[in-house]
Amino acid sequence: MHPNITLLKQRLDALNQLRIDRAMANMGSAFQQVYTLLPIFLHYHHPKMPGYQDGIVPHGICAYIPNEAQALYLTDFCRMNDIPLAPHSTQALPITGVYSMGSTSSVGQSQSSDLDIWICHQSWLNSNELTILQAKCLLLEQWAASLGIEVNFFLIDENRFRQNLSGKLDSEDCGSTLHILLLDEFYRSAVRLAGKPILWNVVPADREMDYEEYVSELFADGSLKRDEWIDLGGLGALSAEEYFGASLWQLYKSIDSPYKAVLKTLLLETYSWEYPQSQLLALEIKRRLHNGELDSFSLDAYYMMLERVTTYLQAIGDDVRLDLVRRCFYLKVCERLSEPVAVIPVQGNWRREILNQLTNDWGWGSECLEILDNRENWKIERVREANNELLDALMQSYRNLIRFARRNNLSVSASPQDIGVLTRKLYAAFEALPGKVTLVNPQISPDLSEKNLTFIQVPIDRANRAGWYLYNQAATVDAIIGHQPLEYNRYLSKLVAWSYFNGLLTPETQLHVKNSQYCHTEKLQAFVADIARHFPLRVPASTPKALYSPCEIRHLALIVNLENDPTESLFQDAQPFDLGKLDVFSFGKQEQCLIGSVDLLYRNSWNEVRTLHFSGSQAVIEALKTILGKMHQDAEQPESVEVFCYSQHLRGLIQTRLQQLVSECISLRLSSNRQEPNRFKALRLSGQTWGLFFERLSVSVQKLENAVEFYGAISNNKLNGIPIQLKTGEEHLPEIIDGSASEGIIQFFFEDTEKGFNIYILDELNRVEVYLNCQGCIEELVCDVSRFYASSHERFTYGSGSVNFNLPQFSQIVQENGESRIVPFNSNSISPLSAPTVPVTKKDIILSHTF
Template identity: 50%
Template sequence: MFKQFELLVARCDAINQIKMERALEAMNEAGRRMLSMLPVLLHYHHPHLPGYVSGEVPCGIANFQPDAAQRKFLFTQCGHTAEPEVKECCLSAVYTMGSTSSIGQSTVSDLDIWICHDPALSAERRALLEQKCQFLSRLAEQHSVEMNFFLIPENKFRVGNQAQVGLDNCGSAQHLLLLEEFYRSATRVAGKRLLWPLIPVEREDEYDALAAALFSTGMISEDDWLDLGGVGHIPAEEYFGSALWLLYKGLDSPYKAVLKILVMEAYSAEFPHTDLLAVQAKRWFQQHDEFGLSLDAYYLMLDKVTDYLTKLGDTKRLDLARRCFYLKICDPLSRNVPPQHGRWRRDLLVKLVRDWGWDHATLQHLDSHDQWKVEQVKTAYEELLSSLMQSYSKLIQFARRNNISESINPEDIGILSRKLYTAFEALPGKVQRINLKIAPDLHESDLSLIQVPPGHLNRQGWYLYKYSLKPHDIIGRAPLEYNGYLSKLVAWAYFNGLMVANTRIDIRQAGSDITRTCLHQFCQDLADTFPVELPPASNLALSRPCEIRHLGIFLNLERDPTADWPEEMPPVLEHGEDMLCFGARQECLIGTVDLVYRNSWNEVRTLHFNGLDAVVEALSTILSKMHQDAAAPDAIDVFCYSQYYRDEIRHQFTELVNSCISLRLALDKQRMVKLLSVGEHRYALFLERRGVSVRQLSSAIDFYRQVSDNKLERQTAEPDNGLHVPPIVDAYASEGLIQYFFEDNDNGFNVYILDENNKVEIYHEYAGSKEDLVQNVNRYYTMTHQRFDFTEQVINFNLPQFYELVPGSDSLQVTPYRSAMREMPQQASG
């Protein structure tokens, strides 16, 4: 056995050398230098080295000896002829994973680096190492290299996974599936060799026992070998969390995500006898002397997906998977250019596209993806999203068939589902972002908006075109988008990058008061008010009800009551005149109200109100989107496009909105009433803890009756038990969400459930497990509620939110529910 073991070690080293050479070959000069010198920066702790952090930063990579180039770099940086002293080796090994060294690697591929370390590291020292890694990431970024570090304790995959979801951290969404991906794609940069590839593949289920025997007999030493554990059986529970994570990663890397989630789908179809790609690669490694495609992580994925979809007869998704694979490689075969990433990649790709039967036109189309515009991006977006959702749906069906619970923590389900909800769920008025890094630039030279009045063949409303209004440009062209109101189309064009500073915008209205000048001003106001991009919403924000953070209010954009006034003699404005009840005719000078706002989940929403009730409906809608304990918006910008008295209308409406918001957020009031005169009508806005309602008043007597009788609807599961809803629950009520609040007591806990309309159910002294309740509720809403409908794939991402009521200094406070399983600090993972 020892001779066979030595043979596999030598083969493993030779293959790792080939993979390292291929990784460096695919990088630019800066990337090669960063990866080559990375072991030096991690092994030594010296103030003259880049990324230095003061303090007891863990350093020292096991068995690392710098080569000549690394030693030269070290001496150049530190100014010594002798190496700096390394007193301890806290770092077991440094590995790359993912596409690095595979056919899927390109010059723009990011580098995912695993730093495996002693699990006994203190939290303080680990934090210092994380800080150093952040410095190194920023250093790499300065040289246009994306380098992501993940700190992996050697026992990470042997104990419960307490990591939290982050920007590049899958948290509890993937655990053994993450290890499986690592094993099939790992390339050793420095440190201990991996033990896993050397354990006989036919005895994978006995991995732990065999590894322990090798160590205990002294055949191998823990000082030389990295043992992260086996992957003999991956529980079905992991597939749901993995699917959520891959959908989320699809926002930034859609081509890669499509391939990876198809692999998960194929795995689930083979369950419980899944032939894991890592095990396939290990089998090939142990049976062959040389390096081959069966050890290439990305080719393995393509091969698995091809076999699975071919058996299904799903040629549509198979073609998409091949296009995703081709676009991930970034080697344009239709152009007569030298290979960018090595001849072997080019030769393999040429063979593949020949086998697929692609013609030159197909290659030209794919190779020009950096020049795609909105039509091509919309088509690609719909294809990618359809495939992602179809895979996700099949994995949900797999979970239902096997009656499995999720291994992903409830709070991670909440965070990931909310990220997907904000990105993918199409809702009326929501601005859908279609460019998932599919193309770099969607700007258009010309955009035109055409209004169709009632009674025509086409639907009444507005149509957006990417052409000028010149007949030879626009006749026979299809519109890009339709909407019933103009502001939604302009916002869609702006936030999707079609409308930029030098875009020529024209309009043809039929029944609206908007002019070309007003349209241009609106476009400018929108661009001045809202940046196109902002940092992603934080996990904390996503765990709370969404709140309006930036509100833009645009008055009289489509309908301007002052446009009908005679130019030679407009009505005289008296001092203190009410713009909502103007002159002897008591005319409301606001005809339409358009809202564009960005919320705390980083969604952009639009709303349009017109007619006699536009003002009241707009105000009640704004206020209903603020629970009473919400923070006031960071900014409120009001614009007016009236022909007359523009500033006066804007000023008065700004004051009205601010006063209403102040009343809504008044923490010391259970109920407030705001009276409004709009035109000839009188209204009362009732601002209560759990919502906002509006009543039209016919007289003073009617007002007093409404004040005494008006109550928001309430339902309780146990109406006679004397249990009341804590005020903090009412204050946190947020329309459009299902919210669960847990309150501990001596006999269990109370459960307060607010539905999407803020009706409440109360369950007193619930004796079950919160953990089980949360998982069952999530599973119910995931598998039975039909909310997201895209190409017949019904997906629900608007999962309930869960909170705990905890005692504060003088009253109850609300905190996001956290799983009792999570005891340890955050751990990074790829």
């Protein structure tokens, strides 16, 4: 027998009990209840116990022996329910062991810490059994949550690491990004709650490279019995390629827990700095255990991380990140050293004692401690400063790891799909883009709300940049003068969105607006109320599926006339008007668009929040093109599309018309009908006609100056050449057309010539357009125009401020016996000069005679 096996077993049992005691020390009764009873609910499956579900559910832990508290619970449970618990069969049980890992039992554990529980299971469990066991774990998580304790269960196949298997990437599981490094964290922090002890602990650190051979020797000579231990494998197979995927995973975690992620990311950087002589922390802890070093510091996994990172940062002379990592460590421990403790438990607060010793060694004074202990009251200035520090440190670590990978010509060990998910999550969280609302408070402070927010607009031609400035003071000269603004942006919507999504702007915040011609305080308050109703601050995290897929708009708002309201100057003479005939996009004799500004505010499937601003007479068409361009053809419909209008007049009508237009355009863009590759929407805007063309890969916009452009634009075969348009007053129509002129419809007359064909157009008011010597295919033009009008929900009439619901009429001027005659257009009437002859269809005849 190995001479140290018996002693090592005793030390392992003592260390495990020490960690259990430390995990329970100074924690509330709810945590102690969950931590104590979880093994019972995984070993037994009873209707009166949490986690119960009908059917055959895998349960039972190998070598489970209840401790004193668990035995007492089981005795009371059986007595209260007047039934004994059924014993387990003598066959191998499905759960090999239950272990807590991470910060639990370390100095890094706090009252707010969650519980990460590994349930190691037999490899013979099939996928259906694992699904049922996962469902039981979900019920146990819900039970713990009802007590105020967050628990995360991880089902770990006992052969996962030995066979290099990986889990499914999500917010908790690292997927393929970590392998040996994940096992390193488990080995250095695991606490056995029930089941088999971990075999790795008894293998000397200097035998790690021949781990399998040493383990075989232990079993062969009878030092250990194989079925009494769980063997997850050794740590000798760590490859340098794993560092990059691991660093991405830690950056991913830093989005929600930056203080914890800084320390772990720097540990990875330390490992890469030591490469190829990297000494994993788990091996160092095991070496100390084998040497009998059992003091408070030596075997604390969290303290050892700090110790190793400190040595590295001091070696490279990085005092800035060393100071930051110490503050991160202090804040993670959550012991307020600046505040006296009223009652010290009998066993003492060992975390507080360790932290006191550390801060004394660092030379921290009371002022530093008070600032850190007051973190829950930090406001935007200090939070933004802290966030920038954290982000700079994380990015520096990432850059160092990139250089390490290039220096060693490393590839990435993680799967391409997992890397894709992680990088897109990081892009969404950290990439600064125009219009993007940057979130500056990743769990740094619980409350950034401000009592007062003042928005000041600076017009053009002033000393300061034109645009909007945000202050967190009341709107008085004394409060503003001498203070730096919190934020600046050219447009108000971006500042409001930034304030709202970062938590500065709440229902209790007093809002003030200064120096704005169009936006007053009441309008701003209405805008804020609309955002709050339709954009929740907290939404579920983006799923890996969403991150791996193209970005899609989820919640969309169009904000109309917030900064530029053309309706303020309308109706000063109180002239009557007909709402039914009013066109908000081309209003009155001047054909003025009543939408002067459009701001877009949207949240996408990667949980980015973006804002964009458009102003002027073309704001509507520019906003539509932008929205539709961000929607790929196979995207899901947005969950919500809202129009917020802040016009002084006609607010409801403008909102309704724009809502209808946006909804129709989105439906056209996302239509699944692939039989209409050239879908089209025409819009009369400020007296000009615009066409939106819904193409396979994009949406394009074209200004249509005249009728030929308008109808040619929606034809598969555009008219070729540049048509000649006669100037006003010079229009000449063949006399034969005079007898066909009729108001209320658009009429096209085609006349063949030796050089091509002429087009004469009469609009619904009998206004004339003449195009001479045109080239192209008339038949396809007529068919496409007719098809467009026949299928359009809102049949657009070119060149008019009103909407006409008649289809265009097409006619041909033909010569018979030296005289001109007008006949309905059909393919047989087209000369060989202008188009090929094809049989006329019944639809063509019907359309050509429709009024």
